[in-house]
Amino acid sequence: MRNKTVRVLLVEDDDGDAVLVEALLEEASAPFVLSRAETLAEAERMLSDAECVLLDLGLPDSQGLAGLRRLLAKPNAPAILVLTGLDDEREGIDAVAAGAEDYLIKGKVDGELLLRGVRYAVERRRAEDAQRKLREVELLASERSRLERGLLPRALLQNSDVGLEVRYQPGGQRMLLGGDFYDAVGMPDGTVHAIIGDVCGHGPDEAALGVCLRIAWRALVLAGEPAEKVLKTLDQVLVAERHGDGIFTTACMVSVAPDRRSVRYFLAGHPEPLLVTGEEIVELPRSKVGVPLGVLPDYTWAGVDVPLPAGWSLACYTDGLIEGRVPDDVDRLGVERLCEILARHLRNGPTWVDPVIAEVTELNGGPLDDDVAILLLKDGK
């Protein structure tokens, strides 16, 4: 700080006082760049370039503390030192109470005192800014963990012979989560229901809507609603809760039978699950994909029944996984290439989820733009 040039803005309409301040700074051989405004309006225009403001409280367009308050209200306001007359010390104290870093009395201040006052003010402001940024980061982190708890729940699969593996990777460089969500619930009769969904868009509104839909889904399933009705009701919830007309949600809902030998799945504009057995990816029947939730009123989604071979795994995922870029190709990754990557990793054993995400990310040349959620159900029998 000692040798660093500090940009100081002097707000003073009196030429004599302005010359005096300039002389004091020169006397202290201070590394300052001094600019001057004669009115508060002029100061407001020049504020963004200053690290410290020396503010006279008696200006043509502002008297007393009103000018100080106006400058402090500006976004990223710099440190402000108030200049007062010999008989205005009370006003200086009031100015500090109102948010000024300090006050200096004209005629009682020498170059060294002025230099020290400016330096302290700038350093204090920097420390306050650093503290504020730290608080913002902490706030963002706690906000994110609150959203994560809502979006990425503890599955209700106690005492179930169905294994569950889940992954969530926020897209790009974003701190906040998007609208991908998932859940899994085991029922008293042994049926295991699971859902994975993707609210279109990114940010806290979409994340909140994702949480809302996941909780609604869990409540409907636990209440014993038939699978056919669950998506219809979720559709109503989405339409009631969304923040814009164009907002839709894709979803894949699966119900694994108690004997673990068949699954029924429903697609609402969502990629089909991948059925894996051993090292083989079993192609599921090309079913008619229903529209996403929130698109057509009073739509009915039809389920598809599929037998499950022994040792099955069922991978449900969001489209962030297949929308990554591929080197030297305008086309995105797509399901076919995802299956090729998956088949290669299956030969190395059953723990393929992280290696597949890593390879897709590498092909993309960096973090994937969209969030990626994977929900993997496994035969535990």
Place this chain on the structure above:
Amino acid sequence: MTVQDPRADQTIELSVRQPAPGVTVLAVSGEVDMVSAPTLREALVNGLGDGGTFVVDMTGVTFLGSAGLAVLVEAARVAQQHEAALKVVAKARAVTRPLEATGLGEVLSLHQTVEEALA
């Protein structure tokens, strides 16, 4: 109008023409993703406010992400409100594939060419 995507040096190009009174053709090319979708949305929503026939020619689109699909869904709603006819020209695999995969093909009026859409 060209919008630069700061993340990937990708652009979206929009050009508008009116081949006949009450008919607008908006040609879109490039990648319609979360960065460029708001620009497409603005052009669509503004254009549909006038009613008539509005053709979105997506022949030159190389990627259509969920943000772009959301714009088309919203545009279909706006068209309904303004009694406009929204038609989408979708021939490239990059456009037809996401429309099929999401089931949105049955919500939108899809055509192979602009001529077919205007017939």
